[in-house]
Amino acid sequence: MSSAIDPRSAATPHDVHPAEKPGALVKPGAEPVLKATRIAKWFGDNHVLRGASITVWPGETVCILGRSGSGKSTFLRSLNFLEEPTDGRVEIDGVVVEADPFHTAGVARQAQIREARLRAGMVFQEFNLFPHLSVIGNCIEAPVHVKGMARKEAEAIAEKYLEKVGLIDKRDEYPSRLSGGQRQRVAIARALTMQPKVLLFDEPTSALDPTLVGEVLKVMADLAHEGRTMIVVTHEMDFAHEAADRVYYMDQGEFAEVGPPEQVIDAPKDPRTKEFLSRFRTLGSKK
Amino acid sequence: MRIKSTFLALIAGAAIVAAACGGSATPSSSAARFPDGSYCAKSLALGEDFTKTLLWKVCDAGKIVISTDPAYPPYSSLDASGEYVGFDSDTAREVAKRLGVTVEWATPDWSAITAGNWGGRWDLSVGSMTQTDDRALVVDFVDPYFYESGYVIVPVTSTAATVADLAGKTGCAGESTTHSTWIEKGYADSATVVQFNAPPVGAKLKTYKTDHMCIEAYLSGRTNDWDFMAQSKEFLEAAITESNGKFKILGEANFAGQISFALDKSGPSDASMLAALNEIVAAMHEDGTLSGFSTKNLGRDVTKP
Amino acid sequence: MQTDAQQLAAAVAADEARRSGRWQLRFRIVWGAIVALLILFIGVSLNVEIGFISTAAPFILQGIGLTLLVSSVSIVLATILAAIGALGRLSRSALLNAIASFYVSFFRGTPLILQLLFWYLALPQVGIVLDPVLCAIFALGMNYGAYMTEIFRAGIQAVPLGQREAAAALGMSSRTAFIRIIAPQAFRIIVPAIGNDFVAMLKDSALASTVSLHEILWRAQNIGAQKFKTLQTFMIAAVVYWVLTIVFTAVQNRIERRLSAGDRNREVKG
Numbered sequence: 001m002s003s004a005i006d007p008r009s010a011a012t013p014h015d016v017h018p019a020e021k022p023g024a025l026v027k028p029g030a031e032p033v034l035k036a037t038r039i040a041k042w043f044g045d046n047h048v049l050r051g052a053s054i055t056v057w058p059g060e061t062v063c064i065l066g067r068s069g070s071g072k073s074t075f076l077r078s079l080n081f082l083e084e085p086t087d088g089r090v091e092i093d094g095v096v097v098e099a100d101p102f103h104t105a106g107v108a109r110q111a112q113i114r115e116a117r118l119r120a121g122m123v124f125q126e127f128n129l130f131p132h133l134s135v136i137g138n139c140i141e142a143p144v145h146v147k148g149m150a151r152k153e154a155e156a157i158a159e160k161y162l163e164k165v166g167l168i169d170k171r172d173e174y175p176s177r178l179s180g181g182q183r184q185r186v187a188i189a190r191a192l193t194m195q196p197k198v199l200l201f202d203e204p205t206s207a208l209d210p211t212l213v214g215e216v217l218k219v220m221a222d223l224a225h226e227g228r229t230m231i232v233v234t235h236e237m238d239f240a241h242e243a244a245d246r247v248y249y250m251d252q253g254e255f256a257e258v259g260p261p262e263q264v265i266d267a268p269k270d271p272r273t274k275e276f277l278s279r280f281r282t283l284g285s286k287k
Numbered sequence: 288m289r290i291k292s293t294f295l296a297l298i299a300g301a302a303i304v305a306a307a308c309g310g311s312a313t314p315s316s317s318a319a320r321f322p323d324g325s326y327c328a329k330s331l332a333l334g335e336d337f338t339k340t341l342l343w344k345v346c347d348a349g350k351i352v353i354s355t356d357p358a359y360p361p362y363s364s365l366d367a368s369g370e371y372v373g374f375d376s377d378t379a380r381e382v383a384k385r386l387g388v389t390v391e392w393a394t395p396d397w398s399a400i401t402a403g404n405w406g407g408r409w410d411l412s413v414g415s416m417t418q419t420d421d422r423a424l425v426v427d428f429v430d431p432y433f434y435e436s437g438y439v440i441v442p443v444t445s446t447a448a449t450v451a452d453l454a455g456k457t458g459c460a461g462e463s464t465t466h467s468t469w470i471e472k473g474y475a476d477s478a479t480v481v482q483f484n485a486p487p488v489g490a491k492l493k494t495y496k497t498d499h500m501c502i503e504a505y506l507s508g509r510t511n512d513w514d515f516m517a518q519s520k521e522f523l524e525a526a527i528t529e530s531n532g533k534f535k536i537l538g539e540a541n542f543a544g545q546i547s548f549a550l551d552k553s554g555p556s557d558a559s560m561l562a563a564l565n566e567i568v569a570a571m572h573e574d575g576t577l578s579g580f581s582t583k584n585l586g587r588d589v590t591k592p
Numbered sequence: 593m594q595t596d597a598q599q600l601a602a603a604v605a606a607d608e609a610r611r612s613g614r615w616q617l618r619f620r621i622v623w624g625a626i627v628a629l630l631i632l633f634i635g636v637s638l639n640v641e642i643g644f645i646s647t648a649a650p651f652i653l654q655g656i657g658l659t660l661l662v663s664s665v666s667i668v669l670a671t672i673l674a675a676i677g678a679l680g681r682l683s684r685s686a687l688l689n690a691i692a693s694f695y696v697s698f699f700r701g702t703p704l705i706l707q708l709l710f711w712y713l714a715l716p717q718v719g720i721v722l723d724p725v726l727c728a729i730f731a732l733g734m735n736y737g738a739y740m741t742e743i744f745r746a747g748i749q750a751v752p753l754g755q756r757e758a759a760a761a762l763g764m765s766s767r768t769a770f771i772r773i774i775a776p777q778a779f780r781i782i783v784p785a786i787g788n789d790f791v792a793m794l795k796d797s798a799l800a801s802t803v804s805l806h807e808i809l810w811r812a813q814n815i816g817a818q819k820f821k822t823l824q825t826f827m828i829a830a831v832v833y834w835v836l837t838i839v840f841t842a843v844q845n846r847i848e849r850r851l852s853a854g855d856r857n858r859e860v861k862g
Contacts, residue, residue, distance in 0.1 A: 062772060097619035110765075118763040132776045142762035145772055275599050298704055356818030367651045394814075399713075407715020472598040499817040506820060529820050 016055050019258040023245030025227045033058045033229050035196050039078050039088035041253075048074050056231060057079065061224040063240035063261075064233045065230070066250035067276055072233045075250065076141070076202050079231070080120045081113045093119040093197040118146070121191030125203040127183040129175040130218075131273065135162065135186050136171045139193040147194070154193065161189040166188035168182040169236050183210030183220055199223070201232040237280060241265050249273045293527055294549045327386025341550065342560040350389045350408040355378045357394050358499060360414045361584045374584040378432060379413035379574060385567045396496065398463040401426075405551040407456070416518075417465040418479040418542035426549040427557055429564040431591045432577055435468055436540030437466050440523045441515045442505070443535050448516075450538060453487035456514035461498035466517035474542050484541040487515075502526045506533070507521065517541070519538055521585055545592075607788035608649030638823060645824060648815045652828050662725060662800060662807065663793045666732035670793075673737030673788060678744035692741065699738035705799050707731045712803040720781070736789055747781040766799035780851055790854060791837050798833070808832050 022030065026045045034056040036162050041049035048071045056062055066072040077083040079090055085099045101111060130138050139158035143149040162168045165185040175183055184204055191199055203215045203218065224230055224243040234240060240247055240261055247264040249257040249272070257270040268274045310547070312354060321328035325344035328439050336562050345351045354374060357365040363375040371379075371392060383390040393409035400412050403425025417429045439450060439458075460467035470492045474482040493513050495501055504512045515537065516523070548564060550557045571577045577590040594602075603857035634640060673695075680692025699707065708731035715722060722730070751774050759769035808829050816825030 080761055083759060114763045114765065117761055120761075120763035122758075124754060124761075125756065126754050128752075128754040130755065130773055130777075132780070141772060142759075142764060145768055146763045190762075281659070357814040358816050364818045365651075366813070367647050367652070369651070396802075396804075404717070406713070408716065409723045460602075497817060500819055503817075503822055507823060526820065560849075568617045 006185045015264050017053070017255070017258045018143075020055045020246065023060040025245070026057040027059070028172075032056060033093055034089045034231070035081065036075075036079055037089045037091075039085045039090070040061045041073060041074055041078060042086045043084065048253050049078065052250065052253065053086070054231075054248065054255075056229060058197070058229050058247045059177040059227040060226070061230040061232065061243050062246045062248060062287050064236070064248045064250055064265075065101060065233065065237075065243040067238060070250045071253040072250045073202055074251075076200055076231065079200060080117050084123075086243070090116065095119060099198075104274070114146075118194065119193050119197040120197035120200055122200045123187050123191055123200075123202065123204050124185070125181070125189045125206050127207070129183055129190070131175050131186055134172050135167065135178075139190045140185060143193055148160055156197070158189065158193045161192040162186075165189045167216075179212060180208045181215045184208065184216045188216075188219055188223075195267075198229040198231065201230065201234065203233055203235070205234070205236060229264070237265060251276075292474060293405035300530075301334075312529050319415050321346065321347060321387035323385075323537070325385060326567070327387035330563070334367050334505065334537045339556055340559050341410060341555045341557040342563060344555055345386065345388055345560070348369050349410060350391050351383050351386060352391045352393050353383070354393045354395055354400050354409040354412045355414055357380065359415070359522075360495065366510065369412065372469050372584075374433075375413050375415055377570075377580040377584065378577065379411075381454055381571065381580075382411075382413065382564065382567055386563065387568070397461060400549070401463045402446075402464070403551055404553050406487075407554060410550075410554075411560075412549040412550075414564065415546055418547050419465060419474075419544075420477055420479060421468075422549070423479070425552055425561050427552055427561055428476045428545075428547040429561060430549050430550055430568050431545035432590075433546045433581065434543060434567050435519050435546050435589065436543045437469055437517055438520050438523055438540055439515050439537045440526065440534040442510070443533060445514065445535075446539060447515070447539075450484045450487055450541060453490060453497050454535075455489040455491075456487060457512075458487070459493045459495070459501035459504075459516040460518065461501070462494045464498065464518075465542075467492055467494050470517055471543055480542055482542045483539070486541075499526075506530055593727065594657050617777055624829065632684075633817050634827065638827070640824060641821075644819065644821060645828060647813075648821075648825050649828050650833045651815045652811045652825060652832065655806060658725075658805065659794065659797050660837070661788060662728050662732065662805070666729050666736065666797070667770045667786065667790045667793055669729060669733030670736035670740050672791065673733065674744045675738030677737060677741030678748060680747045681741060682748060691704060697742050704735045704796060707735055708803060724800070724803045724805045728754040728797065728805050732793055732797060732800075736793060740785065741803045742791060743785045744778070744782055747778040747785070750781050751777045782853055784844070784848050787847065788839075791840050791844065794836050794840065795833055800827075822823065 001104060017244060032055045034054070036052070038048075038051040038053055041052050049103045052071070052075050054062070061167070064072045064076065070093075071192050074083050078085040078088070081090070084101075087099045088099045089096065091097075095112060096110065097112050097116055111219065122239045133141060136155060136158055139162065140151065140154035142151075143154040143157065144151055159171070162171060164190055167182060167185055167189065168176060170186070172180065175186065178186065188199075188204075204220070205216050208216065213236070217236060220230070220232070221239065221243050230241075233246070244261050247257075247259065248255045249260045249264055249268070249270070251272045257264050257268060257273045263269075264273060264278065268277055315424055321331065326342075330342055331346060355361070355363045355371060357371070359373070359375075362372050363373040366372050380390055395405075395408065397414075399405075400414060401416070410502075412426070415435065416422070416426075416428075418431070422428075434531040439445055439453075444451055447456075458470040460470055469472070469482075470486050470490050473486045475485065493501075495504070498518055501513060501516045516526075516534075518526075520536070520540075522536070523536055527536070548566075548568070549559060560578045568577075572590060581588045581590050677695055679753055680688040681696070683689050683692070708727060711722060711727035711730050712724065755773055755777065756769060759773045762765075764772065765853045797807060798809040801813060804810065812825040812829035813822055816822030
């Protein structure tokens, strides 16, 4: 993978927020697994992201909070270039991709993006399982056809993760026969089967029936506790409070407040965070 | 001209080499595949360069594609077993036999045949085509193989007694037929067709793609479709029979035409084919073959002027 | 021991079954009545001669093979062209997009019979003499391919964007994503349309009679013309086409049902 490493990365200045310190499960001296620097995004005249940066060390779980339309999903989707940022730079496990607003970079950048995506698994709000493939088929599709892994080997890995999310008995079922919670757990197993360095969760419980949210959050909490690196965009305060090493509060395309959950959720300093959380409480959160 | 057999063998050898090299082939020693005395056998034996001629194309292919009408009894029609039967069909098969090749049938619209420019889809028309000056511009006619007269029928209820009584009336005919031309303008000035009666003054022409639609339209109840119809005697008599006498023939023949095979002027050079066909037709008149076919299919001999 | 509620539910279910049974019966009676009326009308007013029909029918039935051959080869050609055309229409390349869009515009914008005559009459002028069967296949295949291009394109676009994103997020190139993820899903959307077009093509292949292809309609025309009875032979042809479409519509329904097996029980929730 040495060819994938941009030699400029060492020299490029990176905004590390003073509150960004390696979490409890991070081994001493470990390098960050993901660094996103001053990500900006314009949709026409709409300035959606105003230069947001994030640093995540291996083993950390970080949560991004913010009201609807604050840009947190766009930011997450910029990390694996499902959304092309207008400006900024993303480094995932040594793979560096810069924004390319004028489409001047060639196919080499596309290959670089695919390299980055192999290192960052994603779980979507709407699950996006492949309906024409069985549960196991969903999991091994990319390992076999992107990584060139042998089918048997891929199946063994997939089965391990299906076991972990508690769906090994649904191995040969089709997604249409699963509940929403089961589908999202399969989506998590599918992302894990690629053995990524970091998992990106884009509001993974927002499309679920309230009774099914718990089973998904439990799987995610288990992953967090065993030291998976995760970036989670969510509205679930309890989960953030319980599982996150660090919480980012996004407002109008910028991170307004960064810090451990006890600080950002329980004792916010920034007036914007305060206002958001007070609303949240009056809306009936358990906290 | 006569050529020594050694010379023929040389040509044959050269032809094989030429063919093997992928060049255009000249007639090879395969003359043996044609029956003795057939025109293809004779012509190939002459050893001249046929490559650009229709006769060579036909002989080389071993088959001649002849256009015919599958629904024009008793001249040509497709019977239920898929065989073509009738005077034209018998004649066409005999011509192919004397050429020394097999027949393949093509069934284009009549107007496509008389318009020329066949594009090589068929080689010869044996389809009761009357020689006319207009057609002679696009096709080459072989000497006539029979003679046909144009007649008129009217519904039995019609009060007309002669063709002249049909002035201003509507006449029906198949598209691009000699009969439609007669209704439209007559043959007073024709060099090939003899006219006995001028068409009705001010007659209006109604055409269908094929002649039989005139009859079918009338029988289906469209009795105001036309007041008279022009066609050959055989066709009209069949229509009277099949309709159980709903029509009657009005008077005698209005014009007489020479009926010939036709070759496409725009196709490959057809001079040698024309010469061969003229000889074949003359022989078929001479030996009574044509008369036999006529009597068999039409019940009378139409092959004499 | 049944409760009142269970008894009520059973009674409601029985009533629904009874209603549905009665509806089916009425449906069939009306169908039967229409067919009977049609036969009666034809028998009484159109002078049907059983003797003639029994000699003409076998000749016409021999055309079924050619009709099926032309239709099936044409639908294969149309499917290939439509797949290429749809990729062209979805391509970012202006060149490919322009070619595909011209193809669709021209072949949808001119009558099928003109296209058929073009293959038959125009090409020989430049020395290309195609067999009438090939003319019919090219004309039907190219024409239907143009219509199906738009159907294929719509089918591909109907696959949710999330599928593309999920494939991309897993590191698939757009080519792999198309082949492995998008195309199989689009295929299920498209298959019913291909079936519909095949049934339509069975009937449109009758146009090939104008270039003297000896298929069902040509045979009906010519066997009927000899006796001035094309009306009767056309009726035979109509029945033949009708039966063919009924048979192939049934086949199509069966294929569709099999294809959708994986998507069944969509509404099951855990």
